Amino acid sequence: MSKIEQSWFKPFGLINLILLPFSALFWFISNLRKQLYKFNVLRAFTANTPIIVIGNISVGGNGKTPFVLWLYSHLTAKGLKVGIISRGYGAQAPSYPYLVTEKSTTVEAGDEPVLMFQRLQCPIAVGPNRQHSIELLEQKFELDVIISDDGMQHYKMPRTIECCIVDSQRQFGNGLLMPAGPLRETKQRLKEVDLVVENGGNSEHSYQLEPSxxxxxxxxxxxxxxxxxxxxxxxxxxxxxxxxxxxxxxxxxxxxxxxxxxxxxxxxxxxxxxxxxxxxxxxxxxxxxxxxxxxxxxxPVNAKPTQSVVNELNILLKQKGILNGL
Structure with a gap:
């Protein structure tokens, strides 16, 4: 972890002060982009399949992948056909969008997509263009829902449900936007998502990581x-x-x-x-x-959500029309 990243989780210091102007610029650009999508100056693409976004408002690992694994199992247990899209951070696929298979390497697909495929053996598309990844899954598979691993800030992508994962230990660091802090968006964004789930902790809406x-x-x-x-x-x-x-x-x-x-x-x-x-x-x-x-x-670890998370998610699935007659 770099000194800048270390400063995000310590009391406000000189490094954070120096970087504050860049955080202000980051806020201006990202907020302007968000407003352009909100007022349809920039338009999101359309998808034929409902999309559930599992994301966060801070950089670094917050525990999205274990929750995606659990969510996939939860949805398939209800009879839904589920696919997953991922950015595939650091991957160098021969072409994009890239469909993960049992022969895929982490160099081609990224570590998290390979992990998910080995666990789930389900349709997973990787690529920087989420629209192309979604279209690939829709062309090749009959799906009821697609889970997007990350992508909360990708406003070009439509979403039916948004779940924000928060690390209960690190929370939001110093509460500042990048690069002075770890946040991609301000904490105000949490009021807009459908469900906020803490990784660990004692929140009513949380999950524990259970090792095997x-x-x-x-x-x-x-x-x-x-x-x-x-x-x-x-x-x-x-x-x-x-x-x-x-x-x-x-x-x-x-x-x-x-x-x-x-x-x-x-x-x-x-x-x-x-x-x-x-x-x-x-x-x-x-x-x-x-x-x-x-x-x-x-x-290996498995996410075990509280019953409140399960209940709230089931309500959302019915309200959004993903599950009928649950």
Whole structure:
């Protein structure tokens, strides 16, 4: 994490003061763009399929992917056919829009789309142009709803339901817009979305991340003995939460190593660990399978929303016409 990013979650300081004029410019440009869409000077494209956007108002990992995984399962359990679109951050696909398959690599599709496909085996389209991704899914599949992983600020894209995910630990940092703070939009935006869900915490509208068994990156086998000492490696938005969950399971941390979010690992990044145990997130694991050792493990987590979140979402699904007769 850079010094600027570190300053977002500390008391207001000199770095934030220097960057304030740029935040004002960011607010002016982004707000002007939003108003142009609001008054139809700029027009959103149309889609034949309802779209549920799972996004946030701050940069960095807030826990969208676990909620997308849960939402997919929730919708399909009700008999809906569901597809997913994603920006595919850092991906270099041969062409766009790109349809993720079992042969897709994280280089082609990005780490989160590959993770989601391996979990769900569902239609997932990746690309910088969300309209093209939606059109590809609509052309190739009969879908009842499309989940957009991120895209709350992409006002060109229509949306039927908006869910904003908030990290309960980091919240909104210093509350300033980028680059003086971590926010893409002001907190006022939360009043406009359909559902605000906290990742962790004790809010009525929240979800907890429940870890399952450690799985070998090398061969997919479960880790039977948790009385181990291990190095922890992560390239996610909030690594401290992950490290805490590992310690809660009685594992001793030899060291912790933080890489920038979506970092593309190389085998050399792990050479310092020798034959010691290495633990990582599932998002990290999909990028390391090609050179993993037998004692490298990842920890899958599943989102468990409160009943209030489930109830509110079901109401929205009926009100918006996505579910009828629920």
């Amino acid at each position: 068994a450690f799985i070998s990156v090398y061969n997919g086998q479960k880790l039977e003995n948790k009385c181990i000492k291990a190095h922890v490696v992560s390239a996610i938005g909030n690594p401290k939460r992950f490290e805490h969950s590992i310690q809660q399971q009685g594992i001793t941390l030899l060291s912790t190593h933080h890489f920038r979010d979506h970092y593309a690992y190389k085998a050399d990044d792990f050479s310092k660990f020798g034959d010691d145990y290495v633990l990582m997130t599932e998002k990290d694991a999909v990028k390391c399978r090609g050179f993993a050792k037998a004692n490298w493990y990842y920890l």
